[in-house]
Amino acid sequence: MLACPGTAxxxxxxxxxxxxxxxxxxDWYDTxxxxxxxxxxxxxxxxxxxxxxxxxxxxxxxNGTSNVDQTVTINxxxxxxxxxxxxxxxxxxxxxxxxxxxxxxxxxxxxxxxVQDFTANGVTYQTGYGVRVLKADQANHGTLLLAAPPxxxxxxxxxxxxxxxxxxxxxxxxxxxxxxxxxxTVRIQTAS
Numbered sequence: 001m002l003a004c005p006g007t008a009x010x011x012x013x014x015x016x017x018x019x020x021x022x023x024x025x026x027d028w029y030d031t032x033x034x035x036x037x038x039x040x041x042x043x044x045x046x047x048x049x050x051x052x053x054x055x056x057x058x059x060x061x062x063n064g065t066s067n068v069d070q071t072v073t074i075n076x077x078x079x080x081x082x083x084x085x086x087x088x089x090x091x092x093x094x095x096x097x098x099x100x101x102x103x104x105x106x107x108x109x110x111x112x113x114x115v116q117d118f119t120a121n122g123v124t125y126q127t128g129y130g131v132r133v134l135k136a137d138q139a140n141h142g143t144l145l146l147a148a149p150p151x152x153x154x155x156x157x158x159x160x161x162x163x164x165x166x167x168x169x170x171x172x173x174x175x176x177x178x179x180x181x182x183x184x185t186v187r188i189q190t191a192s
Contacts, residue, residue, distance in 0.1 A: 001144045001157070002135065003123065010135065010145055010168040021121070022143060045077065045085035045098040046134055046142035054085065064089040066192040071177065073185045076103045091190050092171030096136040097145075099174055101184040102158070103129045123155055130158030131176045131184045133165045 004011045004020040012018025048054035060072050060083055075082045077100045086099040117126045125146070134142030147156045147163050159165060164175040175187040 001125075001146065003121075003125070003146060003155070008168075009133075009147070009165050012168070022137075044132070044134055044142050044144075045087065045100040046096070046136065048077070049085070049087065049098075058083060059085040059087055060188075062086065062088045062188060062190065064091050064094065066091045066190055068188060068190040070188050071185060072099075072188060073183055074099070074101050076101045076182050079182065086174075086186065086188060088172055088174075088188060088190070090167050090169055090171040091192065092169035093167065095167070095169075097167065097172060097174075098134045098142055099186055099188070100132050100134070101130070101179070102132055103181055117154075123153065126154050126156050128156060128158050130156070130160060130179060131186065132158055133174060135167075 001023045002010070002013070002020050003023060008020070011020040013020050013022050043051060043053060045054065045059065049059065060070075062068055062070070072083065072086050074086065075084050077084050084100065088097045088099070089095070090097065117124055119125070133145045135145055137143045144157065145165065147159045147165075159174075159176050161176050161179050164173055166173050171191050173187075173189040175189075177185045177187055179185075
């Protein structure tokens with residue numbers, strides 16, 4: 001999980017000259033993020049794609065193309081049909097990002113029963129189901145990015161309907177248009 005100060009959504013970690021902190025093993029919705037004896041968890045989109053579990057027909061790939069304005073509806077990541085993720089390469093930075101949906105479906109059914117909100121550096125992080133945005137780290141694995149905190153200072157581990165993510169370079173904007181129990185509709189925009 002990448003936690004950036006203030007209302008920032010994205011940025012570099014402090015070891016790379018940035019202001020964000022990477023918390024290892026804080027992504028409770030990814031089998032590679034942490035372990036829990038009480039529930040099974042699916043792979044996040046970058047891990048599923050990298051392991052060959054998610055075929056190219058199951059995700060939309062926006063590969064560094066500029067001036068994209070595309071609306072995509074994705075199924076929950078544990079459905080075994082239809083589009084389940086979006087993979088985006090930022091046309092300005094070359095960094096990969098992924099968008100997926102977790103809900104009370106498939107392996108994610110019981111995940112929320114065993115995870116808890118936590119506080120670090122005076123910020124409370126709230127677990128829950130919803131649209132997830134992940135960013136490639138040095139090993140090309142996904143690091144969870146968090147929605148900017150509303151007035152109450154709580155940061156969600158998902159992106160609620162009506163919120164928008166912007167990459168640090170400004171090359172990508174992802175807006176969550178709507179969600180249901182099994183789908184999310186997102187608008188993907190890239191800059192030149």
